Amino acid sequence: MPSDVGDHTERELIARIQARLPPPPSWMLVGIGDDAAVVEPEKNRVEVLSVDAIVDGVHFDRAFVPPDAIGHRALAVNLSDLAAMGAAPRLALLSLILPDTLPLADFDGIIGGLTALAAEYRVHVAGGNLTRSPGPLVIDVTITGTVKRRQALTRAGARAGDEIYVSGTIGAAAAGLRLLRNRPSPEHVVPSTADCGLIEAYLRPTPRVRLGVWLGRNRAASACVDLSDGLADGVHRIAEASGVGITIDADALPIDAVAREILRRQDGDPLLDAISSGDDYELLFAMRPRMRRYVLGASRHAAVPLTRIGVCTDDRAVRLQGAGRDLPLPCGYTHFRRT
Amino acid sequence: MPSDVGDHTERELIARIQARLPPPPSWMLVGIGDDAAVVEPEKNRVEVLSVDAIVDGVHFDRAFVPPDAIGHRALAVNLSDLAAMGAAPRLALLSLILPDTLPLADFDGIIGGLTALAAEYRVHVAGGNLTRSPGPLVIDVTITGTVKRRQALTRAGARAGDEIYVSGTIGAAAAGLRLLRNRPSPEHVVPSTADCGLIEAYLRPTPRVRLGVWLGRNRAASACVDLSDGLADGVHRIAEASGVGITIDADALPIDAVAREILRRQDGDPLLDAISSGDDYELLFAMRPRMRRYVLGASRHAAVPLTRIGVCTDDRAVRLQGAGRDLPLPCGYTHFRRT
Numbered sequence: 001m002p003s004d005v006g007d008h009t010e011r012e013l014i015a016r017i018q019a020r021l022p023p024p025p026s027w028m029l030v031g032i033g034d035d036a037a038v039v040e041p042e043k044n045r046v047e048v049l050s051v052d053a054i055v056d057g058v059h060f061d062r063a064f065v066p067p068d069a070i071g072h073r074a075l076a077v078n079l080s081d082l083a084a085m086g087a088a089p090r091l092a093l094l095s096l097i098l099p100d101t102l103p104l105a106d107f108d109g110i111i112g113g114l115t116a117l118a119a120e121y122r123v124h125v126a127g128g129n130l131t132r133s134p135g136p137l138v139i140d141v142t143i144t145g146t147v148k149r150r151q152a153l154t155r156a157g158a159r160a161g162d163e164i165y166v167s168g169t170i171g172a173a174a175a176g177l178r179l180l181r182n183r184p185s186p187e188h189v190v191p192s193t194a195d196c197g198l199i200e201a202y203l204r205p206t207p208r209v210r211l212g213v214w215l216g217r218n219r220a221a222s223a224c225v226d227l228s229d230g231l232a233d234g235v236h237r238i239a240e241a242s243g244v245g246i247t248i249d250a251d252a253l254p255i256d257a258v259a260r261e262i263l264r265r266q267d268g269d270p271l272l273d274a275i276s277s278g279d280d281y282e283l284l285f286a287m288r289p290r291m292r293r294y295v296l297g298a299s300r301h302a303a304v305p306l307t308r309i310g311v312c313t314d315d316r317a318v319r320l321q322g323a324g325r326d327l328p329l330p331c332g333y334t335h336f337r338r339t
Numbered sequence: 340m341p342s343d344v345g346d347h348t349e350r351e352l353i354a355r356i357q358a359r360l361p362p363p364p365s366w367m368l369v370g371i372g373d374d375a376a377v378v379e380p381e382k383n384r385v386e387v388l389s390v391d392a393i394v395d396g397v398h399f400d401r402a403f404v405p406p407d408a409i410g411h412r413a414l415a416v417n418l419s420d421l422a423a424m425g426a427a428p429r430l431a432l433l434s435l436i437l438p439d440t441l442p443l444a445d446f447d448g449i450i451g452g453l454t455a456l457a458a459e460y461r462v463h464v465a466g467g468n469l470t471r472s473p474g475p476l477v478i479d480v481t482i483t484g485t486v487k488r489r490q491a492l493t494r495a496g497a498r499a500g501d502e503i504y505v506s507g508t509i510g511a512a513a514a515g516l517r518l519l520r521n522r523p524s525p526e527h528v529v530p531s532t533a534d535c536g537l538i539e540a541y542l543r544p545t546p547r548v549r550l551g552v553w554l555g556r557n558r559a560a561s562a563c564v565d566l567s568d569g570l571a572d573g574v575h576r577i578a579e580a581s582g583v584g585i586t587i588d589a590d591a592l593p594i595d596a597v598a599r600e601i602l603r604r605q606d607g608d609p610l611l612d613a614i615s616s617g618d619d620y621e622l623l624f625a626m627r628p629r630m631r632r633y634v635l636g637a638s639r640h641a642a643v644p645l646t647r648i649g650v651c652t653d654d655r656a657v658r659l660q661g662a663g664r665d666l667p668l669p670c671g672y673t674h675f676r677r678t
Binding site: 029036037038039040042045046047049050051053054055057058081084085087091094097127128129131133134136140142145147149152154155156225 | 372376379394430434491565
């Protein structure tokens with residue numbers, strides 16, 4: 001008989017997670033099952049830590065996001081933060097806030113999606129916490145990684161003249177989300193191949209870990225941020241932290257072609273939609289012009305296209321030019337004050 | 340005019356947190372404001388990590404727990420986990436899941452309670468995440484600390500013949516919670532001095548960090564756990580992880596005297612209530628009999644009484660004897676399957 005997480009003890013649920021984990025590495029001295037995890041630090045590295053929560057109804061919707069994609073996303077958003085620092089991921093702590101009515105099969109699906117991505121990036125689940133809640137499902141993941149001290153990427157190193165790059169394409173996830181939201185019934189509408197690509201971009205984003213680590217190791221980027229709050233927001237963050245202006249070339253933005261059509265059909269301004277959507281987990285980075293020869297190597301190593309989209313200036317203006325526009329770059333997405 | 344967090348941007352709220360933080364220590368290379376924090380590991384130490392979430396309506400109730408006590412609790416439960424490992428706390432990451440309607444004054448109060456406790460234990464807030472939610476307030480704290488490798492306390496080192504100790508008293512927090520729940524109106528009922536002590540024990544538990552670190556440093560405890568899920572649960576955890584039996588002497592349990600009266604008045608079995616309540620953040624530990632001479636020193640150093648309440652046995656039975664009883668120790672509190 002199908003059951004809900006509310007029918008099971010915390011220990012039973014933890015056992016279901018443990019069953020999906022590989023054997024712990026030698027540096028994990030105490031893993032799941034004590035009051036805390038104990039790990040040996042990595043020699044000659046500094047440690048990078050981040051936490052990010054996703055909430056049902058805010059960052060995803062259980063009505064159209066399958067459980068494995070929820071688990072995937074919960075870890076991917078954290079991997080993306082580490083990538084933006086140039087750090088290699090190491091371990092994760094999972095804090096799951098579960099409604100009693102969450103079906104056990106969905107719990108297993110979420111854990112399955114998360115542990116599959118963890119295995120792909122060699123992230124070891126070191127512990128966590130389970131709690132029931134009268135509210136929506138929340139998955140909060142803490143991640144740690146390591147990087148050589150002088151190879152850590154921050155938002156603060158860009159200088160006037162540096163060029164701005166973005167990985168992959170933008171807008172695909174936003175378009176995928178629109179498609180999912182507008183499907184009258186998930187069972188009865190078979191999306192086209194092109195639509196499937198967009199939906200997949202939304203459901204299972206690829207964190208750019210290989211790219212971030214490569215940029216850090218080669219000291220190829222002067223500043224880096226991920227697009228978790230959208231491209232426009234990322235540009236502002238680098239400009240502010242580095243004390244530079246940035247001009248973005250609207251004609252150069254790698255907006256996914258299929259996504260552009262879908263966004264246009266629904267809203268009217270696919271460009272503004274694509275740069276303010278928070279679901280593209282790409283990296284945005286600045287690079288000294290003399291490092292341009294690294295672009296091809298980075299792109300090949302990380303198996304993702306890189307596009308030059310702008311330049312840092314010595315005024316403090318953050319502008320969007322081209323495609324018939326010349327305006328201050330909008331500030332993008334914020335979690336609060338949205339409505 | 341009073342405002343809610345929903346009236347403010349994420350950045351404004353982060354700025355309110357930053358305003359309450361002391362200058363970062365030299366080992367914090369990148370703090371709040373980038374994609375992740377970057378820290379220098381502590382030399383010759385292993386790292387201890389834990390995460391714990393508290394949820395409105397499950398672990399506290401905004402109807403009768405003031406904001407500063409919510410913030411205090413969110414960090415205290417994590418400090419308690421580190422204490423149980425013998426680790427000195429170092430940094431925390433805050434993940435706040437906020438209903439839009441949370442008054443800004445309450446947000447400030449929560450942050451104030453949390454940062455005050457952080458300052459007391461020299462825990463540095465290295466970063467975090469804010470998100471809105473249609474559900475209840477959730478505060479999820481990740482904490483890291485450090486300990487020398489051979490001084491880390493786990494649940495697994497107890498042997499037959501080891502004696503079981505508990506710090507402080509038990510039952511006070513459970514009684515304090517009853518008092519708070521049953522007050523007809525917080526404004527109009529002034530609690531007695533004795534009642535205030537219980538309410539305070541519930542609202543602002545003292546994590547036993549000094550005790551845990553001392554026990555680890557002197558290798559005085561063979562196993563240790565905190566009472567976050569109740570004394571009975573803690574005893575079972577040590578017994579199971581160490582592969583021993585444990586007999587608890589019911590007559591020896593340091594149940595708070597005032598709490599005993601309140602629990603008796605309301606339920607009938609103050610002893611079972613006190614050992615199964617999850618709100619006492621005391622430490623439970625095992626000690627070789629030859630280490631008994633350390634007890635006074637530990638108690639003085641940590642400024643908390645220590646009481647011998649039981650002994651480890653070479654069968655696997657976990658029993659409660661004395662006070663006219665001889666029965667298997669109940670399994671205590673679990674977060675799921677409670678209703």
